Amino acid sequence: MSEVSTAKKKRVELLFAAFLLLVGIIVFVDASQLHVTYSQADVVGPKALPYVVSGILVLSAIALAITVMRGNLAEGEEGEDVDLSQPSDWKVLLPLIGVFVLNLLIVNWAGWVISGTIMFFGAATCLGARRWILTLVISLALALGSFYGFYLGLGIKLPAGILSGVL
Numbered sequence: 001m002s003e004v005s006t007a008k009k010k011r012v013e014l015l016f017a018a019f020l021l022l023v024g025i026i027v028f029v030d031a032s033q034l035h036v037t038y039s040q041a042d043v044v045g046p047k048a049l050p051y052v053v054s055g056i057l058v059l060s061a062i063a064l065a066i067t068v069m070r071g072n073l074a075e076g077e078e079g080e081d082v083d084l085s086q087p088s089d090w091k092v093l094l095p096l097i098g099v100f101v102l103n104l105l106i107v108n109w110a111g112w113v114i115s116g117t118i119m120f121f122g123a124a125t126c127l128g129a130r131r132w133i134l135t136l137v138i139s140l141a142l143a144l145g146s147f148y149g150f151y152l153g154l155g156i157k158l159p160a161g162i163l164s165g166v167l
Contacts, residue, residue, distance in 0.1 A: 009073045017065040024057030096126040111161020116143030 031050030099122035107115040120139035129135045147167065150156040160167045 006073065010068055013068045013073060014065060017061045017068065020057050020061035020064065024054050024061060027057060028054035092126055096123060099123055099126060107161070108159050109161055111163050111167075112147050112158035113140075113143045113163055113167065114161060116146065 034047050103115045103119040117139045120142050124135045
């Protein structure tokens, strides 16, 4: 495996610092455009957390840029079990992307339980699962569990789709 040059490592890490800075600025601008009525505002208010997150992102970006400019670069993980000299396995990756895109296209019409089951089953099958009945049962359990977990646990309604009268 070839060693990555120091200049390239430095450039990549500075690019990441710039990305963090950009995200921090976007969060700050977005938070500044929140409109809160007087009756909803308290000492802290709903704007406080986005401003805190924005500040943490900006300070982290600045600290990372300073650290990289001083020459402290991240070291690659030596225990990684990935052979970087091998190309990507497109026979696995493309169907996996297709499963996620299909989920995006049918989730509102079919509902989360059906589209989530298809997504979980498709992802497991693309990644090598061959016990299709067991995979389908587990996929259905994951979709139902996450549907009710979001609904009952968090109060977030996922789309029920064609099963709206049943769920």
